[in-house]
Amino acid sequence: MDVCTQSALHPEALREARAALEGAPLGRLAELFKVLGDPTRSGILLALGSTVPDGGGEGEGSSGARLCVCDLAELFGVSSAAISHHLRLLKAHRLVRSRREGKMVFYALDDEHVAQLFSQGFEHVKEGGR
Amino acid sequence: MDVCTQSALHPEALREARAALEGAPLGRLAELFKVLGDPTRSGILLALGSTVPDGGGEGEGSSGARLCVCDLAELFGVSSAAISHHLRLLKAHRLVRSRREGKMVFYALDDEHVAQLFSQGFEHVKEGGR
DNA sequence: GGAACAATTAAACACATGTTGAATTGTTAT
DNA sequence: ATAACAATTCAACATGTGTTTAATTGTTCC
Numbered sequence: 001m002d003v004c005t006q007s008a009l010h011p012e013a014l015r016e017a018r019a020a021l022e023g024a025p026l027g028r029l030a031e032l033f034k035v036l037g038d039p040t041r042s043g044i045l046l047a048l049g050s051t052v053p054d055g056g057g058e059g060e061g062s063s064g065a066r067l068c069v070c071d072l073a074e075l076f077g078v079s080s081a082a083i084s085h086h087l088r089l090l091k092a093h094r095l096v097r098s099r100r101e102g103k104m105v106f107y108a109l110d111d112e113h114v115a116q117l118f119s120q121g122f123e124h125v126k127e128g129g130r
Numbered sequence: 131m132d133v134c135t136q137s138a139l140h141p142e143a144l145r146e147a148r149a150a151l152e153g154a155p156l157g158r159l160a161e162l163f164k165v166l167g168d169p170t171r172s173g174i175l176l177a178l179g180s181t182v183p184d185g186g187g188e189g190e191g192s193s194g195a196r197l198c199v200c201d202l203a204e205l206f207g208v209s210s211a212a213i214s215h216h217l218r219l220l221k222a223h224r225l226v227r228s229r230r231e232g233k234m235v236f237y238a239l240d241d242e243h244v245a246q247l248f249s250q251g252f253e254h255v256k257e258g259g260r
Numbered sequence: 261g262g263a264a265c266a267a268t269t270a271a272a273c274a275c276a277t278g279t280t281g282a283a284t285t286g287t288t289a290t
Numbered sequence: 291a292t293a294a295c296a297a298t299t300c301a302a303c304a305t306g307t308g309t310t311t312a313a314t315t316g317t318t319c320c
Binding site (some may be wrong): 198199200210211213214215217218230232233234235 | 294295296297298299
Binding site for chain 2 (some may be wrong): 039116120
């Protein structure tokens, strides 16, 4: 351990910080962000968030698209196994919900916060936040 | 590739989704979330976001704490090398800024969106979003 | 029942990521 | 200049993560 041997350098600030960390569900929060921290998964959420205007016939409100595993696999150019894997993760974190319909399984967003989360992220990225 | 061989199953929805993905800086967004997706890094941001009320003497407004690498290493129980590594990442993404003061280097939050981003995350996590 | 197809799961692999200890750089004090 | 100490960088290692192919499950149609 290369940690400083001299002393706790700024005890007051440290105490404050500890207090802030104490109550926070840090693990869960990081886990959520980790789930979002993959381009394919963010892409899935973004795609599912895209509103389909003149519903072709599968009409289901206008709160977001509904896509099957096949669609997503083609959309991102990966195997459906990979997509399935990602979807399982997203589902475990209540970010998407699934609904079987015949041979296919359709996925849709399951959380109203996700869109806001993304827009905040965009804000940061747009402002040159590398 | 196990991808569905039959056809593009839902062309309209796919077209919409493609449009939504087209404009979005997906890579950057995911990168940002990936940076936040580590407990130590989220912890650092949370710690730096904690407001130190009765400034002991290092007074610098009330918009957040200022901690040196040593403090953070002790706070999370890892080597200062590890902390330094994380800080470099956070800095590269304009999430923190640094300021040298004598032998030490102090870090502080560098972005006003971060707090909001976190609060959105908390919202989700609190609501049982596993 | 069996065939066809979408979805999931399992096993295995390549690659990225976080950590460490050692070496290096930067700053202050003697 | 040398010593002391904080911070960073380097090299190396252990562990995670995303992907693939293959096998399995679920559903529809014949």
